[in-house]
Amino acid sequence: MKALHRQLLAWYDREKRDLPWRRSRDPYQIWISEIMLQQTRVETVLPYFARFLSNFPTVKDLAAADTDKLLNLWAGLGYYSRARNLKAAAEDMVARFDGEVPRNHESLRSLKGIGPYTAAAIASIAFDQAHPAIDGNLERVFARLLALRTNPKTEGRAAVTTFGQRLVDLGRAGDVNQAVMDLSAKVCVPREPRCLACPIQSHCLAFREGSQNEIPVKKEKKAPIELKAAGLIVLAEGELLLARRPQGEWLAGMWDLPWWVETAESKTLLLDSAQEFARSEQKRTITKHKITFQVRAFALGRKPKAQILEQLPAPAAEFRWVKLSDLHGVNLPRPSERALEQALSKQAN
Numbered sequence: 001m002k003a004l005h006r007q008l009l010a011w012y013d014r015e016k017r018d019l020p021w022r023r024s025r026d027p028y029q030i031w032i033s034e035i036m037l038q039q040t041r042v043e044t045v046l047p048y049f050a051r052f053l054s055n056f057p058t059v060k061d062l063a064a065a066d067t068d069k070l071l072n073l074w075a076g077l078g079y080y081s082r083a084r085n086l087k088a089a090a091e092d093m094v095a096r097f098d099g100e101v102p103r104n105h106e107s108l109r110s111l112k113g114i115g116p117y118t119a120a121a122i123a124s125i126a127f128d129q130a131h132p133a134i135d136g137n138l139e140r141v142f143a144r145l146l147a148l149r150t151n152p153k154t155e156g157r158a159a160v161t162t163f164g165q166r167l168v169d170l171g172r173a174g175d176v177n178q179a180v181m182d183l184s185a186k187v188c189v190p191r192e193p194r195c196l197a198c199p200i201q202s203h204c205l206a207f208r209e210g211s212q213n214e215i216p217v218k219k220e221k222k223a224p225i226e227l228k229a230a231g232l233i234v235l236a237e238g239e240l241l242l243a244r245r246p247q248g249e250w251l252a253g254m255w256d257l258p259w260w261v262e263t264a265e266s267k268t269l270l271l272d273s274a275q276e277f278a279r280s281e282q283k284r285t286i287t288k289h290k291i292t293f294q295v296r297a298f299a300l301g302r303k304p305k306a307q308i309l310e311q312l313p314a315p316a317a318e319f320r321w322v323k324l325s326d327l328h329g330v331n332l333p334r335p336s337e338r339a340l341e342q343a344l345s346k347q348a349n
């Protein structure tokens, strides 16, 4: 274990990726980077990270942030609940921890959006505490090192955690976590790991038995849940109708075209079908759901806007009309943008 620890860190010291959040030990920056990196590639995060910090340089700035501005800065990164949770956690830090990121693993865990992995990453990287930060990438590397024949997410979880704990207990916990993370991204990749270039190959049982491509053992993938949704483009006097996504629903708090998942109880749309000028189909995947959107576009001329709202079946927290020329200030989700582009080009023809 000691030799593995030494060789892994020697490789990391030589090869580590130069990333902006690694140039600082500021717990705030480390927290923001860890949240942005969830389900998101490093290259995508880089420009967002810089913009975010220049807008909200401290916990207190984030706690006081305007939600619309925050969501706008987040647009394109996906999983918007992360942005809302960041703000809620920052408010909590101001209320309970004097505006600082807490040092303690348990306190970190008590904050919104910080699960066991993120708490361990912050505690180890920012405060050098011996917590292994085990996500899917570390699971893969550890499962291979151990030639684990059980699923590291379930039955094999304890073996992987114990292994990680032993490794960070040997010192430089934050660097150990980041070294395995880098190794998982550059060498011990999911398919066809580059074992010949691996700095810890001599400790790897899977390599020794030639089973690295069969490990980690996975559980069978469940088929996505298919849903149908209806979306609306409503134009009246050069203005487009937007709806704020209701709390508790997907993309909560975001401005989007009005849309709703269709169920047997869905109410009927009362808009005049003679005024419909385009229809398109868009696909979206949100978490485990594959959603097919039927987007219908209506041009409703001078009809009173209040009357139009009464005819919509879509629930929304709020509605708002936006001039088409002002739309660049609103970041619509990409499938909505596509539907709008298609409808407007049809209308122009």
Ligand code: SF4
Residues within 6 Å of the ligand: 141, 144, 145, 187, 188, 189, 193, 194, 195, 196, 198, 199, 200, 201, 204, 206, 207, 212
């Ligand atoms: S030898 Fe191969 S399978 Fe083992 S840790 Fe290195 S890259 Fe991964």
